[in-house]
Amino acid sequence: MPSRRPSATASRPGWSFALYEYGNDTLPAEGGYIRQVVPLTTDLDRVSEQLFALKTNGGSEFCGQAIQKATQQLEWSKSKKDLKLIYIAGNEPFSQGPVAFRTAISAAKEHGIMVNTIHCGPPEAGASGGWAEAARFAGGQPFNIDQNQAVAMIAAPQDEEIAKLGVELNKTYLSYGRSGAEAKKRQAAQDVNASGNAVSATTRAMSKASRLYDNSSWDLVDGTKQGKVKLESLKDEELPEELRGKSAEERKALLEAKEKERTQLQARIQQLSQERQKYLAGKQKELASEGKNTLDKAILDSVQTQAKAQSFTLE
Secondary structure, three states, X not given: OEEEEOOOOXXXXXXXXXXXXXXXXXXXXXXXXXXXXXXXXXXXXXXXXXXXXOOOOOOOOOHHHHHHHHHHHOOOOOOOOOOEEEEEEEOOOOOOOOOOHHHHHHHHXXXXXXXXXXXXXXXXXXXXOOHHHHHHHHOOOXXXXXXXXXXXXXXXXXXXXXXXXXXXXXXXXXXXXXXXXXXXXXXXXXXXXXXXXXXXXXXXXXXXXXXXXXXXXXXXXXXXXXXXXXXXXXXXXXXXXXXOOOOHHHHHHHHHHHHHHHHHXXXXXXXXXXXXXXXXXXXXXXXXXXXXXXXXXXXHHHHHHHHHHOOXXXX
């Protein structure tokens, strides 16, 4: 459930993401079998960590109540200019639960939130189950995917270099504060989670080279650039090993070197990503013609469409 939120500068809009689990009968019934896993955050590694950890036994899917909770619990941007989206995926009838989906969607629309639905299963079941109807009522987009279909992994000539550069990017991060070391470990762990195949590793490296990947809460390069932390205000024990025991001038020089190196790595990844996208364009058309749509592609396509409709440019 992403929301575009204002950033420090008008030219660098930011994104926040939240994650909810629902339709799992191991969760408390009084809460509608719904759990907020991650509140709105810019920490994509944390979202990734929790996604990989999710397990379900299946159960009742209270779609209306899930939308209601996301609308009421999350700290959505108050600006009408911001893009606010909810994506809800499942395979049970959309009308289940104590909260009517039209009531929940109407409340979301009042907050400027657009709801998109992703039915996992046969298209006819999604249509009869109300998934498309709910998306149309919300002004969003309905999608249908086969959850049992293996995700199509299309290799490209650029994959190997992009993945290697993604590993090098980690070396430019300098953790600070109490939670910094833990967050840096989380970053490395999510690289491992994505290392199962070359395409996943490539995709993760590309995300780390984008503006969405903001680690200003624990990384000195992002933190100082965005004004969230001042290098000179940190105690020696709050600094990473690389900076401890060094003079103020040495610390500043090392930080600037890391920022320069990261900028160069990200620029190279972005260049390779553009080349990769051109290579994959034909392959993706082939898959689309065969009706092979997956969850990640459905979400990316709809974000692009809805952002463009509100005059946003995604990079």
